[in-house]
Amino acid sequence: MSDPNIEARILLALRALQNDPKLSLRRAAGIYQIIVQFILDLDSRGFPPRLRCVEEMANRLLADRKMPPVGKRWASNFVKRHKDLKTHFFRKYDYQRAKCENPNIIGNWFRLVANVIAKYGIRPDEIYNFDETGFMMGIIASGMVVTGAERRGRPKSVQPGNREWITVIQAINAEGQAIPPFIIGAGQYRLANWYRESNLPGDWAIATSPNGWTDNEKGLERWLDHREVVVKEGLRE
Numbered sequence: 001m002s003d004p005n006i007e008a009r010i011l012l013a014l015r016a017l018q019n020d021p022k023l024s025l026r027r028a029a030g031i032y033q034i035i036v037q038f039i040l041d042l043d044s045r046g047f048p049p050r051l052r053c054v055e056e057m058a059n060r061l062l063a064d065r066k067m068p069p070v071g072k073r074w075a076s077n078f079v080k081r082h083k084d085l086k087t088h089f090f091r092k093y094d095y096q097r098a099k100c101e102n103p104n105i106i107g108n109w110f111r112l113v114a115n116v117i118a119k120y121g122i123r124p125d126e127i128y129n130f131d132e133t134g135f136m137m138g139i140i141a142s143g144m145v146v147t148g149a150e151r152r153g154r155p156k157s158v159q160p161g162n163r164e165w166i167t168v169i170q171a172i173n174a175e176g177q178a179i180p181p182f183i184i185g186a187g188q189y190r191l192a193n194w195y196r197e198s199n200l201p202g203d204w205a206i207a208t209s210p211n212g213w214t215d216n217e218k219g220l221e222r223w224l225d226h227r228e229v230v231v232k233e234g235l236r237e
Helices: 004-019 025-044 051-064 074-081 095-099 102-120 216-236
Strands: 127-136 163-174 178-186 205-209
Touching: 004 102, 163 216, 178 216
Parallel strands: 178 205
Antiparallel strands: 127 163, 163 178
16 A cells, blocks of 8 residues: 555545444545545455454554554454445456456457458458467366255265367357357267257357367368358358
């Protein structure tokens, strides 16, 4: 925290909350807002503080002025009392991915895309978001199961031995039209029972590769063929 004015305002708020339990509602609301704004500011920058960090911040400021620290439950109780704050379980976020959300960094790329669209007259239905996702068959995720009431401990579910890899390619254009999935399985040839014994819709495409992964041929050339078939079918309809 680098702004001494903010530090001073937070210190005054902490001191008032500790020393005057009979604050008026209006005065208490103003004091709360100073601390809340600091937390919300950190959150907006992608660095939401933990309860421990809020407590440490308060105690550090108080210690500098030789004042007693806040209680162990102070930060938790403060969050519960204020409607603008809430505790959440957080998930880690890769720094390189976070940088890709910075408009100053990615702005040039979007300007380049806009220029190409204008130069060649590309229509929205010709602009696709193209993504691929891999699945390892036979991996069981955690979930809710039903057991006998007498069971103790967490139940286990046995994973099948199959570890084949499947890749699914999905695309949707700027008008919201989706191309049916393009599935790549491990193998050299497509088998008839893939079609007879499955519930896959008829417009989903299936291809093979030695390991079930995508490559330049499968990921672009054959997907483009799949797209052309889908588009032509749509035009005929």
